[in-house]
Every structure is written in C-alpha cells, then in structure tokens.
Amino acid sequence: DDAQALKALLGQVKQFSAHFQQQVFDVEGQPLQQASGELLVSRPDRFRWETKSPDESLILSDGKSVWFYDPFVEQVSITKLADAVVNTPFLLISSTDPSLWARYDVLKEENAFTVTSKQKGQRIESLRLIFGQNGQLSRFEVNETQGQRSEFELSQYNAQPAVPASSFRFEVPKGVTVDDQR
Amino acid sequence: CQQPVPHYSAQQWEAQRPKVEALTQWSLNGKLAIVTAQKKGSLRLFWQQNGDDYRLNLSTVLGTRVLELSRQGNRIRLIDEDGKEHVSNDPALLIYRLTGWLLPIDELPTWIKGLPGAAQYGLSQNGQLAWVQDNQWQLSYQEFASQATGQGELWLPTRLDLKGPDSRLKLLINQWNLQP
Numbered sequence: 001d002d003a004q005a006l007k008a009l010l011g012q013v014k015q016f017s018a019h020f021q022q023q024v025f026d027v028e029g030q031p032l033q034q035a036s037g038e039l040l041v042s043r044p045d046r047f048r049w050e051t052k053s054p055d056e057s058l059i060l061s062d063g064k065s066v067w068f069y070d071p072f073v074e075q076v077s078i079t080k081l082a083d084a085v086v087n088t089p090f091l092l093i094s095s096t097d098p099s100l101w102a103r104y105d106v107l108k109e110e111n112a113f114t115v116t117s118k119q120k121g122q123r124i125e126s127l128r129l130i131f132g133q134n135g136q137l138s139r140f141e142v143n144e145t146q147g148q149r150s151e152f153e154l155s156q157y158n159a160q161p162a163v164p165a166s167s168f169r170f171e172v173p174k175g176v177t178v179d180d181q182r
Numbered sequence: 183c184q185q186p187v188p189h190y191s192a193q194q195w196e197a198q199r200p201k202v203e204a205l206t207q208w209s210l211n212g213k214l215a216i217v218t219a220q221k222k223g224s225l226r227l228f229w230q231q232n233g234d235d236y237r238l239n240l241s242t243v244l245g246t247r248v249l250e251l252s253r254q255g256n257r258i259r260l261i262d263e264d265g266k267e268h269v270s271n272d273p274a275l276l277i278y279r280l281t282g283w284l285l286p287i288d289e290l291p292t293w294i295k296g297l298p299g300a301a302q303y304g305l306s307q308n309g310q311l312a313w314v315q316d317n318q319w320q321l322s323y324q325e326f327a328s329q330a331t332g333q334g335e336l337w338l339p340t341r342l343d344l345k346g347p348d349s350r351l352k353l354l355i356n357q358w359n360l361q362p
Contacts, residue, residue, distance in 0.1 A: 024226075024245035032228040032239055033211060054356035055213055057243050072224045072354065073215045089244075123246055142245055146265040150245025177222070 002108035003101060006115070009135055010093060015042045016137070017161035018154040022051075027147035039154070040161060044096040045081060046168045060170050061091060065182060067170040076172055077179040089115075089127040089142050121145075195296075195309050198336055202295050205336070206233050209359045210294070214240065215352035216283050224352075231291050238287075251277065251287070284346050286319050293321055294353065296339045310337075320345040331360045 017040045024033040037051040049059040058069040066084035069076040084091060092115060095101070107114045111133075116126040123145065130139040136157045142150040172178055208231050215224035225240040225248055237252040250261040251273055260268045260276050270276040273287040292299035293314055301316040314321040324341035338358050344351040 022245065024241060026239065026247075033226050033241060033245065035243070051243060054211070055354060059243070070224055072213055072352065073217060073222045075222055144246045146247050146261075148241065148245060148247045 001106075002113065003104075003106035005108055006106050006113045006129065007096070007101065009113075009131055010129075010137070011043070011096065012135055013043075013159045015040075015159070015161055015163055017041075017156075017158045018137075019156040020049075021153040021155070023151045023153075025149045025151070029149075032148070039090075039152075040163065040167055041090070041094045042163060042168065043094050045091065045094055047090045047094045048167055049090055058170075059090070060168060061094070062168045062170070066091075069170060069176070073177075074173075074175055075177040075179055076170065077181060079181045083181075089124065089140065092127060093129070093137070093140070194337065195305065195311060199297070201331075201333060201336060202297055202338070205295060205331075205360065207231065208295075210355050211357045211359075212353060212355040215354075217350040217352070218282070218348060227353075229294075236291060249277075249281065284349050285351070286344070286346070289316070289319070293344075294339065294342065294355075296323060296326065296337070311339075318347055327358075329358045329360055336360070 017038065020037060020039050022033075022035040023031060026032050034054070035051050036053050037049070039050075040048040045061060045063045047061050051057045056071050058067070060067045060069070061081060061084070064081055065078050066081055067076055067078050081091065092100070092104070103118055105116045105118060107116070111131045113129045114126050115129065117124070124142055125145040126143045128141040128143065129137060132138040136159070138154055138157070140152050210227070210229050212227045213224050214227040216222065225242065228239040228241070230237040235253050235255070238250065239247065240249045241247050247261075248263050252259050253273065256271060258270055258273045258276070260270070260273070260280065262268065262280055268276055268280065274285060277283055277285050277287065286293070289299055289301070296311050298311070298314045301314045303314045304312050306312040310326060311323050313323065322343045323339050324343060325339070326337045327340045328335050329338050338355075340355045342353040344353070
C-alpha cells in the first residue's frame, strides 16, 4: 500500500545529508520566514537539523532523546524521542518503528506522499514528502492544523555522507542552561 | 544585505530622526527571546506595521504558529496556539493573560525603530541611541545597521535588549523591509 511504498523509498538510503532552504507561509500563503542550513539523517531515529541562517538553532536526535539547542537564549531543551515526534516530522523521515507509522495514514500521488496523523487535534495536520525521479527526497512540507505551512527544499543531496561519531551527540557548551523535560 | 558598522556620527542619528519618524510602513523578520525567572525560549518573529495597524506573528523554528496579534483600527485580535481568536482593546493585557508574557505592545513600534517616543533616552559617546527608559521598561540598543531606502540610508536597530518588571526580552532583527 502507499505506506509501504513510502517506507521502502525512505528505507533505500540508510544515511543522507542535504542542504535545506526553509520557507514559512501564513494561512493566506504570504511568506513569513526564511531559513537555511544542513540536515543529516541516519536511520533509524537519528538526525541533525542545523539551521545556520538567518540565525542558529540545532535540533538533534541521538536515537533516544531529541536535543533542541537555542543559542539565542543559551538553552538546550531535551525531550524523549517519542514525545518529540508530534512536532518534529524529521523523526518520521528517520523512523523505521512500525508502531509509530501505524499512527499515520499515507496517501501516494505520483512521487508525492501525504502523511496524516490518525489522531485528531495534532499540532501538525500533515507532512508531505516529495521525491525526485532518482528516488531521493527532494522536498517536504509541514502543514499545520491552523494553516501555516513550512516548506523545506533539499539540495546537495548526498547518500554517502561523512558521519563523524559526534554528529548525533550534543556537548552542552559552558553557560548553557539544560531544560530536561524527559 | 546589512553591514553592521559599530558607530556613526551623532548628527546622523538626530539628522535621520525625522525620516525614521516618517517611516510608518515597514516589516521585519527576526527572533524574539523571552526570559523569565521560570522559563526562557525564543520564537521567530514576523512584524508588519502600517501606520497604527500592525501584525505580529510568532512561530517556532519548524514554522508552526504560536501566536498572532493584529490591529486594524481599534479592533485588536489575538489568535492563540490552538487557533482560538480573542478580541480586546488592551493588547498588552491580552497577551499577558494568555501567555504570561509581558510585552510593551503599544511602545514597541516606536522603540523598535530606535526612537524613544515619550520615554527618557540617552546617546552613546558616538551619538547613537544607547538606552531608553520609562517607568516599566529599560531598553539597551546593542547594534544598528544601515538600511537602504528610497531617500538614502537609514540606521535602524538590529539587536535590542528590553528589561521589564519580571522578564527580559531580546530582539534580533535579521531583516528590515522598508518598502513592503
């Protein structure tokens, strides 16, 4: 079915890195925010989403917890992986956990898949994943229930990225507050 | 893009003041940090000003909306994180009641342009606006950057700290859009 097709496509690549360009649109489609940075995914469950411009932030999953580092307030917030999935669609992209996938409906239209949460009232209504002819993830969109939309355009896709051991570990810099919500 | 140059001459700040006061249509993209004793966090800020009307959108890094406050004429509307709409004629009280955040909504459109409005203010030795203070808020201007406009260059703030009764705000302005 469509979910199997999506998981097969995502599963083709154990690790990938890409540059992302993010555009956020409001309910009427007016652009609100722009950002760009680097994304590194290592299945299962590990990813590194580093925003570099116009300002910095880092969301990193080590496979068990998700670390959200916000240099602007010198704080890192830590949540359990399972709790983070509600607001971090990257986990879906990197997850192979059948029980997680069972909570979502998947609809395929040519090379685009719409992933919708079966539970109503979620912050994120649906996630759209678009693949290029080569089967590589080229774009994904986060559609919020209230209507805002965030589009991530991927480029410089690399299916054999260098993955130093420290990629999915977060060293808390001096002076940074740790907000451990686990 | 902007070239943050550390200082510029006193005459420039005084000289450009009428032009900054005449700037009533603008928008900006940046980040707002809110630090209280209990909690701290930051959100992406999009702010559009048109005369006295404004629209303030606060979103997460993921792009999900946390809050939207808008004013058209005397109708002030706030949409909260769950999409519920609240109407009031006191925006600062409305935001405080819903989020616990104290924000000087009425004064910010003036202060954010680097104008003191009715508050006391002081200049640094090189003549740049350094601080602004009223009975509740104390602002310190960390950085200005030159913006190109139809009538030449304007120096507008890009980093601003606000100390309030029980919270501290940090504003980082990544982009000024002066011809919306």
